[in-house]
Amino acid sequence: MDDFEPTIIAFVCNWCTYTAADLAGTSRLTYPTNVRLIRVMCTGMVDPKYIIKAFLEGADAVLVSGCHPGDCHYINGNYKARRRMKLLKAILPRYGFSEQRLKLTWIGASDGIQFARTIREMVEEIKELGPNEARNAAVV
């Protein structure tokens, strides 16, 4: 499995994690190219079906990342995102999508270093885990 390059879909909020990713770029920090960023206005708008769809399309992991508690620009979107994460973690692993593939983090706008580290660690972890269980099964 040495040549396995995981695909990670990251839903990042405009105000915190996206800004952090941007900062990582402008600060010339390097992180693996396995991640596809999807900029959303707030983690509170990430409907469970976006995450489910990503997995069914073969994503090896999904990251949802937004502002730290108390910092959400829409006051409480990240608290809603946390509940949805709790919900999906009660569903998806039961059907064989391992729990490690689904992550929620808070990464603030000034934390480019944290962003780069998170992606690096995640790619390592998923490489170890192997491809998404649904990747080759024509499951949609």
Added chain:
Amino acid sequence: MAKTALYDIADKNLQGALASFLQSLLADDNISAVMVPMRQSGNDTVMQTLVTDPEQLSAADPFSPAFPMNAARLVSRLTKRSPGETVATVLRPCEIRAHIELVKLKQGQVDDIIIIGIDCPGTLQNNDFRKLAGKDPESTTDRFLTAALDGKTQFDEAVELPPACKICTHPVPEGADIGIGIFGMDIKKQFLLSAGTEKGEGLLDRLGLNVQEPPDGREEAVGSIVSAREASQGEVFAAVHEKTDTPEKLAEYLSGCINCYNCRVACPVCYCRECVFVTDVFDHDPFQYLRWAKRRGKIRMPTDTVFYHLTRMAHMTTACVGCGQCSNACPNDIPLAELFSMTASHTQNAFDYEAGRSLEEDPPLAVFREDEFAEVVEIKH
């Protein structure tokens, strides 16, 4: 201890006694109508019917095993705004619990209804009901009750309780204003009326019934039904889990699905006015199908099937009451009730929530607290 009364059954005629009890409700100044499952004229169909003429109640059949739909949807129609008058609605436990979920979703209320709940020995899926009723529609309910109260789950060579009922651990109508009890009762002689709320107590008082304790065997009878159901729930969930524990197996489990969405139409707690799966979002361009097929070498048509079911699980299983109507509605006999009940047990557990338990508990996805579920956040600093 809830206030209880015993209602005498004349001439061993349960149906007759139930009809006269319902007539006494209609005679109450505060009640304008009764909604109750009723035999429809001309055939053996049993359907909820809104009755204002007491004479009509002779066809009432609240214990019929027919369960063509979860009536919470109908109660929601009657209560989405105040009808201005009070309706007594005769409901099964899973219908009451679904209605409680709908009230919390602002799709109904309880102020203008009196909920008359029934002890539910189970139901039959539509086809099975017709098979059982076919031979002798008049006696269907009696034949069913005699066997079901004797603990049987099989009624004919080919007619048995659906899995949803075999694993239902809520056979007694919690949340009802008044419950009609038949478990542990001699239903040739008496049924039990128990008030579960102040509204129910007031009504029992007005009906002038003698307050009496339930007979000795009652609690034990209920207990043994519940523990038998719990045991089969464990077995059924384990079997479903075994059949669905990888994405491929889940797809196989759902492979007969034709995306007709009957299951969500029949589901009392699938609360969206318009399901996203019937919107333009899923009206894909033709080239899209070909692109998917090329990427994997093949694509099952119709598409989006597993996607639909997983999304429905995420959207509504915290409110699933296990009524089994999804299975009843499926044209392809996909065992959905077990799948959704099993998933519901996990999602409701995750939030320490139980669908239909209480009007006071907020639906898990409608609220949040600042300090909770730290375990799902990967990096906490």
